[in-house]
Amino acid sequence: MRREYNTRQKREMLKFLQDRRLQHFSVDEVVAEMQDRGEKIGRTTVYRFLELLTEQGNVRKYQNAQGITQYQHVEDVSSCDDHFHMMCKNCGNLIHVDCELMHSMAEHLFAAHGFMLDPRDTILKGLCEKCREGGEEAEDHGAHWHKECHHCV
Template sequence: MTEKGKYNTKQQTIILRCLKRNKEMFCTVDQFMESFRIEGVHIGRTTVYRALERLHKDGIVLKIPSVEGAPAQYRFIEEYKRKNYGKLVCLKCGRSIPLQCGCIDTFFDHILEAHKFELDQGHTILYGYCEECR
């Protein structure tokens, strides 16, 4: 263990390797399971869910939550893209765009002042459709 509560297992290493290999696309847990089956690797579904959620919490994986019955999707985020700013995520193609805009600061200030709620910009994800998918 390197940090309190953090550890690395063989299964987590395999899951992270699969994420990196598919870094250009979002994948569901079923797609990960199929990839592992093809590779002849046995990892339990619960282990995959837990690892993906931990990686999401740590900011290593971007997650599109389950929407209207569709399964949640996960995608690896390159380290240089893991800045403390939000993201715009296209619901059609899965493209992730860094949310770096002075206007967003005004929005965050409004939420804090008017609603007494502090947003965490590093965990802010706005879903919609990119220019190419609209």
């Protein structure tokens, strides 16, 4: 049986996570912050610790628009359970959305199509307000509908 140690490095990483509750960060950002604090810590150590916390439900993990793995310390496992997420394809910003229309859409998908949408794993991609105002253009992939819904028309 492997023993878990409460090392100074882990305590420092936990402090980093608590200071950035509900913010998003990469392994490299944690390593850089730890090094700025004078903590000698390897990328692998940070990765393994974040993966452990992800398995325990204390950290959420996702890919940003650039394909970089991002983490979010949620502390309360249910803090992301009831809202949806939007990600800007330009800057990678992840936005939490608690919108009645989205909840209605999820209810519709279940009632009309038998599909249960999981908000925790749902990320809508597009352009955030800041990037749109900055003149960024969204890629136009066109609409691709695979099945028409008589409830939606």
